[in-house]
Amino acid sequence: MxxxxxxxxxxxxxxxxxxxxxxxxxxxxxxxxxxxxxxxxxxxxxxxxxxxxxxxxxxxxxxxxxxxxxxxxxxxxxxxxxxxxxxxxxxxxxxxxxxxxxxxxxxxxxxxxxxxxxxxxxxxxxxxxxxxxxxxxxxxxxxxxxxxxxxxxxxxxxxxxxxxxxxxxxxxxxxxxxxxxxxxxxxxxxxxxxxxxxxxxxxxxxxxxxxxxxxxxxxxxxxxxPLLPHVIGVFFITVFDRFILGLNLGLESVGFYMVAFQLMSALGMVSDAFNKFFSPVQMRLLEQGSEESLQKLAKYIYVWVAFILSSALILVVIFNFYIENFLSAQYIESKSILPWLAMGHCFNALYLVFINSIYFSNQNSTLSKSTVIVMLLHISIFYFMTKFYGIEGAGISFCVSMGLRLLFTFYISNKKVKLPWFIFTFERKL
Structure with a gap:
């Protein structure tokens, strides 16, 4: 066995x-x-x-x-x-x-x-x-x-x-x-x-x-x-910002943003790969519903948090060097937003984990409501930040919006599927 x-x-x-x-x-x-x-x-x-x-x-x-x-x-x-x-x-x-x-x-x-x-x-x-x-x-x-x-x-x-x-x-x-x-x-x-x-x-x-x-x-x-408002909201949060950026700063700034975003999407690739493996595992552990399976799930998530944060730090250093030495000089402005995009992608990596629990509990309408709220906040923040702070404002607003989406998703997920987040403290007491 x-x-x-x-x-x-x-x-x-x-x-x-x-x-x-x-x-x-x-x-x-x-x-x-x-x-x-x-x-x-x-x-x-x-x-x-x-x-x-x-x-x-x-x-x-x-x-x-x-x-x-x-x-x-x-x-x-x-x-x-x-x-x-x-x-x-x-x-x-x-x-x-x-x-x-x-x-x-x-x-x-x-x-x-x-x-x-x-x-x-x-x-x-x-x-x-x-x-x-x-x-x-x-x-x-x-x-x-x-x-x-x-x-x-x-x-x-x-x-x-x-x-x-x-x-x-x-x-x-x-x-x-x-x-x-x-x-x-x-x-x-x-x-x-x-x-x-x-x-x-x-x-x-x-x-x-x-x-x-x-x-x-x-x-x-x-x-x-019931997921349709969520799908539309995700679009406004993740890609509609390029359209707003084009309106405020022109297509050239969209190009700078796109280069930086494409580089940092390497972090998104890592989180997507993990989620493809982890999603079926997570569904099975949630289906079992035992205390042991939920503890195991919480431990997996803690390990994932540590890994994705350290990966983000390493990639920011690597891609700064890459832009300076390998890309055309006209794209050098893309460097300024790399750290903000990295942090935003970290928030998104954790969001993917918690949204699986919401799908499992079939709370799609609740998820849609929270996404619409974050969408409205994101559009407002992105518009004014790019208007007053240029392309760096675009990176900051992406990071803030991804953080807000993570908080809302974690709240809904934890309300429907309670995981033992203090498992390590509990084990030390034993």
Missing amino acids: KFINYFNKLKEIKNVLIYLLSNILVGVLPLALMPFYTKYLSPSEYGTIALFQMLYIVFRSLSGMSYITATERNYFKKEFNNSRYCSASLQLTLISLFFILLILMLTGDSIAIFIGLNIDIINKSAIVGCCCVIVQLRLNQWQVRKYAYKYGALQVLLALLNNLIGLYLIVEMSQGVEGRVDSILYAYLIFSLFSLCSLYNDRVLIFKPNLKLNIERKSILNFAL
Whole structure:
């Protein structure tokens, strides 16, 4: 029995290392190519690409990321028909894309004028957003089955194709912003088609005429719709700030911010890798609900806090050196906001842990209310801080907003799932 437990622990460690390594490779690739991107793209062009990425993140959320979360949440429940649930999720995603494209067809010109991007880029961002959801469905199904190798391979190959096409179109074909946008579109189209074929071969998706999935669709929507304000709020907190920055300081400042943010997203990659490993573990421990399992969960979180804070400090030093020595001199201003972005990403790493407990307790409406409050605070803080303190104000407001979101999420999580946070004190007394 002890040997089996030891073997299972080794397997879990191996999986987290695979997730971590694949996330590091995905994060390192654009960083390694950044000197080329910054050489051939001006800060204002970099800012335009940042707005495109902002848009496809929005459309990814609206197309159905919460549907995918619903399938993951229910996977470990008894009498759960995974293939019907995933098929219903895909149907809802495609329906969502249809309505998004319809709205863009009717109001696209007005949106393009407001945002400052042409309608072609906006339409491409909607398609990329839907493709992201399909790829994520494939990844999530591998994640819950603990197929870490397949998960990591798909992530790395997608990032590799994305950046290699981008490099070719920008450097060799001199297509600038259009080349970078098209490289993202082509990569996600290819891998979304692969994901659909793979899901069908694994019998995760059902393609049958007159397939009735009303019960599954209703169940998914009951989970996803209360999350919609939260999804919109997360968008305003994490990416809408680039739009405000463009309004206040211009696209050049968006480019500076984007370079710093992309560098510090390496910390986000680490936290995302940990969460991919830890989320199923956390759900199992919460499902057990015993005192021992909750104590173990609290200890894991303490270790994670120490690790992410020390990682942030190291990365700030490394990326300061990187900007000074490897990037074009016109991007030197990006250095000023690295520490603030690092701290904000630390807060976000802890937020991901606590939000899992909220998903487990199905308190999505409460989460949405808190996210809307933080969203309103973030927009106000970001607007005035960038207005009076420039790009450094952008970094400070990101850090403050992530801290507020963490506090709200921790409060809700601790109210619904009480963990023994003073476990170490308790053990010393014993």
